[in-house]
Amino acid sequence: MTNNTITESSEAEFLQHYDTACYEKPSFTVDLVIFTVRDEQLHVLLVKRAEHPFKGSWALPGGFLDPQRDDSVDACAVRKLTEETGVSAPYLEQLKTYGSCDRDPRGWIATTVYFALMVSDAVRLGGNQAAACWAPVRGDGVNFNLAFDHAPILADAVERLRSKLEYTHIAVHLLPEEFTLPELQRTYEIILQQPLDKSSFRRRVVQADMLEELTGKQRDGSGRPAQLYRFREYDRLTFFPRSISRHAR
Amino acid sequence: MTNNTITESSEAEFLQHYDTACYEKPSFTVDLVIFTVRDEQLHVLLVKRAEHPFKGSWALPGGFLDPQRDDSVDACAVRKLTEETGVSAPYLEQLKTYGSCDRDPRGWIATTVYFALMVSDAVRLGGNQAAACWAPVRGDGVNFNLAFDHAPILADAVERLRSKLEYTHIAVHLLPEEFTLPELQRTYEIILQQPLDKSSFRRRVVQADMLEELTGKQRDGSGRPAQLYRFREYDRLTFFPRSISRHAR
DNA sequence: GAAATAGTGTCTATCAGACATTATGGC
DNA sequence: GCCATAATGTCTGATAGACACTATTTC
Numbered sequence: 283m284t285n286n287t288i289t290e291s292s293e294a295e296f297l298q299h300y301d302t303a304c305y306e307k308p309s310f311t312v313d314l315v316i317f318t319v320r321d322e323q324l325h326v327l328l329v330k331r332a333e334h335p336f337k338g339s340w341a342l343p344g345g346f347l348d349p350q351r352d353d354s355v356d357a358c359a360v361r362k363l364t365e366e367t368g369v370s371a372p373y374l375e376q377l378k379t380y381g382s383c384d385r386d387p388r389g390w391i392a393t394t395v396y397f398a399l400m401v402s403d404a405v406r407l408g409g410n411q412a413a414a415c416w417a418p419v420r421g422d423g424v425n426f427n428l429a430f431d432h433a434p435i436l437a438d439a440v441e442r443l444r445s446k447l448e449y450t451h452i453a454v455h456l457l458p459e460e461f462t463l464p465e466l467q468r469t470y471e472i473i474l475q476q477p478l479d480k481s482s483f484r485r486r487v488v489q490a491d492m493l494e495e496l497t498g499k500q501r502d503g504s505g506r507p508a509q510l511y512r513f514r515e516y517d518r519l520t521f522f523p524r525s526i527s528r529h530a531r
Numbered sequence: 532m533t534n535n536t537i538t539e540s541s542e543a544e545f546l547q548h549y550d551t552a553c554y555e556k557p558s559f560t561v562d563l564v565i566f567t568v569r570d571e572q573l574h575v576l577l578v579k580r581a582e583h584p585f586k587g588s589w590a591l592p593g594g595f596l597d598p599q600r601d602d603s604v605d606a607c608a609v610r611k612l613t614e615e616t617g618v619s620a621p622y623l624e625q626l627k628t629y630g631s632c633d634r635d636p637r638g639w640i641a642t643t644v645y646f647a648l649m650v651s652d653a654v655r656l657g658g659n660q661a662a663a664c665w666a667p668v669r670g671d672g673v674n675f676n677l678a679f680d681h682a683p684i685l686a687d688a689v690e691r692l693r694s695k696l697e698y699t700h701i702a703v704h705l706l707p708e709e710f711t712l713p714e715l716q717r718t719y720e721i722i723l724q725q726p727l728d729k730s731s732f733r734r735r736v737v738q739a740d741m742l743e744e745l746t747g748k749q750r751d752g753s754g755r756p757a758q759l760y761r762f763r764e765y766d767r768l769t770f771f772p773r774s775i776s777r778h779a780r
Numbered sequence: 781g782a783a784a785t786a787g788t789g790t791c792t793a794t795c796a797g798a799c800a801t802t803a804t805g806g807c
Numbered sequence: 808g809c810c811a812t813a814a815t816g817t818c819t820g821a822t823a824g825a826c827a828c829t830a831t832t833t834c
Contacts, residue, residue, distance in 0.1 A: 307556045308598050310630075310641060347630075349557050349639040354631035379628040379643045381559075381596075382603035390598040392559060394628045394641070464786070481788075482823055489822095505785025506831040713813070730815075731796055738795095754812025755804040 308381060308390040312358045313344030313432070315377065315395060315439035316367065318402035319456045323418045324473050325402070326436060327366065328426065330413035335387045336429035340417070342436065344393065359396040366414070368406035373399040373455035377439055385431045397439045399455040447473055451492050454513040460496060462508035463487065557630060557639040561607045562593030562681070564626065564644060564688035565616065567651035568705045572667045573722050574651070575685060576615065577675065579662035584636045585678030589666070591685065593642065608645040615663070617655035622648040622704035626688055634680045646688045648704040696722055700741050703762040709745060711757035712736065 316327035328340040343366045352358035356376075364370045374396055381392025407414045417424040422437040446452055453469045454461070467483045487493060493511040500507035565576035577589040592615045601607035605625070613619045623645055630641025656663045666673040671686040695701055702718045703710070716732045736742060742760040749756035 306598055308559050308596060310557050310559060347557060347641075349555055349632065353633070355628060355641055357631075376627060378625060379604060381643070382606075383598065384602070392596075392604055392643075394630070394643075462786090479824055479826085480786085481790095481826080484787075485823080500832095503785085504833065505783080506787080506833090508786055711813090728797055728799085729813085730798080730817095733814075734796080749805085752812085753806070754810080755806090755814080757813055 308392050309388070310347050311344055311391060311393040312347055312355060312362055313342045313393045313395045313435070314359065314362055314366065315342055315397040315436060316363070317397065317399050317419075317439075317443060317456070318405065318416065319469055319472055320402040320416065321418075322468075322472060324440075325416040325418050326424060326439075327405075327407075328415055328417045328424070328428070329366070330415075331429055332413075339429040340415075340424075340426045341429035342395070342432045343414070344395075355394050359394075363396075363398055367400065367404075369400050369404050372401075372404075373452055377435075377442060380431060380435060395435055395439070397443065399443075399452060401456065401458050403458070444474060451487070451490060451513070454492075460510050460512055462501070462510055463493075464508050466511075557641050558637070559596050560593055560640060560642040561596055561604060561611055562591045562642045562644045562684070563608065563612055563615065564591055564646040564685060565612070566646065566648050566668075566688075566692060566705070567654065567665065568718055568721055569651040569665065570667075571717075571721060573689075574665040574667050575673065575688075576654075576656075577664055577666045577673070577677075578615070579664075580678055581662075588678040589664075589673075589675045590678035591644075591681045592663070593644075604643050608643075612645075612647055616649065616653075618649050618653050621650075621653075622701055626684075626691060629680060629684060644684055644688070646692065648692075648701060650705065650707050652707070693723055700736070700739060700762070703741075709759050709761055711759055712742075713757050715760075 314327070318325050318327070327343060329343045331337050331339050331341050344362055347355065347358045352361060356374075359374060359376075360370070363372070363374065375398075377395045377397050379392060379394045381390075383390045385391065402416065407416075417426060419436075419440060422440045423433055424436065427433075428436065443452075447470060453466065453473065456469050457465060463484055466487065467478055467480065470483070471478055492514050494514050496510040496512055501510065563576075567574050567576070576592060578592045580586050580588050580590050593611055596604065596607045601610060605623075608623060608625075609619070612621070612623065624647075626644040626646050628641060628643045630639075632639045634640065651665065656665075666675060668685075668689060671689045672682055673685065676682075677685065692701075696719055702715065702722065705718050706714060712733055713729075715736065716727055716729065719732070720727055741763050743763050745759040745761055749759065
């Protein structure tokens with residue numbers, strides 16, 4: 283700290299001669315596990331691989347990070363999400379990084395996986411001119427054989443999603459901005475695969491003070507109409523886990 | 532699936548001509564946040580940087596992944612941990628991946644960060660012939676200025692450690708294999724920075740059924756000796772989160 | 781009014797915090 | 808016996824599940 287200028291100048295000199303290319307590097311990709319709820323089921327977005335390896339197989343969307351275009355890993359995830367779905371700012375959270383010499387036949391490749399939640403209506407599929415589909419999630423995976431190690435990755439993502447539902451309110455990102463409590467509860471039930479008690483559920487949600495009652499509005503089918511709500515601070519740009527009601531002591 | 536052999540042969544041909552080097556890649560490193568408890572305080576292992584950039588600054592131990600030596604990111608973390616501390620199999624868990632064009636003056640570098648828990652007695656510092664020290668953690672960081680973006684990374688790790696203490700028993704990895712309940716409680720108190728009720732603490736630990744009472748043994752200083760325990764399934768090789776008593780419903 | 785769904789009230793089991801009490805060692 | 812610390816017991820308040828009950832709409 284005392285010889286600041288000296289340090290800086292020698293550091294500048296060092297950097298001038300530093301060549302990152304002289305070290306062998308693994309390849310680096312970003313993959314996405316994009317969830318939505320439709321037809322009373324949790325679905326995940328898959329794309330059909332147009333090229334080798336695993337040509338023709340279904341896989342999680344993603345691809346190589348481009349240091350020229352992506353200023354950060356997060357930015358790369360956002361870019362790929364937009365390319366794939368046309369949706370630019372849903373709930374997006376880093377899941378985990380997988381990397382080894384044998385998970386991809388092309389060689390040593392690491393992938394940082396994100397998972398995203400979005401409203402299925404908002405999605406425009408095939409923006410990336412690749413065949414894409416919403417695959418229903420059964421148990422902790424899908425009924426296809428997935429390329430690479432994407433099956434265990436998907437299982438991790440499903441596990442994380444379920445786990446987070448238990449102590450956060452991220453499921454609101456699977457619904458449109460305005461929704462009713464029965465809709466929200468149904469979303470939880472679909473993902474957690476178990477019925478929830480109405481009274482307990484409402485108490486929990488209300489106590490968290492995360493919902494804003496929309497005055498006057500109602501809607502829905504046959505019985506008594508339900509109150510419409512909106513998620514407070516529905517910050518569409520929020521990137522990292524909003525720590526909603528963490529398991530307090 | 533029907534034209535399996537055809538697919539495989541054309542894929543083999545594809546891979547033969549595939550050259551990973553033709554794409555520009557970010558550099559890839561693995562860094563470690565190694566925690567221990569000593570002198571009634573949480574400490575983190577720091578190394579003094581011997582080279583530019585940030586020469587002379589304290590930083591988290593870590594470095595470039597070597598695809599020749601490291602079969603996976605996890606393996607790379609284990610290797611660096613051993614090099615740095617001589618300890619080969621403590622509790623080790625992936626924290627998060629940080630990567631951007633501007634977090635390191637050498638260019639676009641991604642780092643996957645792991646955090647480890649170990650018994651401070653077991654550590655042999657400076658195995659990597661670099662100056663190393665145990666720095667006490669104050670709040671969510673240390674009293675040094677850390678190199679790169681290591682300060683916010685450390686803050687994330689401390690946050691994760693505290694959070695996990697609330698619903699797992701990972702703190703046992705900060706103690707020797709045999710320990711007493713007052714020692715374990717003290718460890719929790721040191722990290723969570725708050726006193727815990729003895730009765731509640733013991734109830735919690737006993738209910739989790741994770742401890743094995745060691746027959747006959749006792750030890751300690753001035754008052755009544757405490758019962759010695761051992762962690763059940765003290766699997767020194769366990770790598771990923773053992774989901775101990777997850778916040779059940 | 782019947783059916784259907786939304787929303788509320790209440791009882792109870794569970795669990796954590798608080799704190800008093802007992803137990804066991806050294807001196 | 809006295810002190811220090813370990814270990815246990817008991818009360819209480821908060822909370823979640825279970826479930827009965829009321830409310831509001833369509834037909």
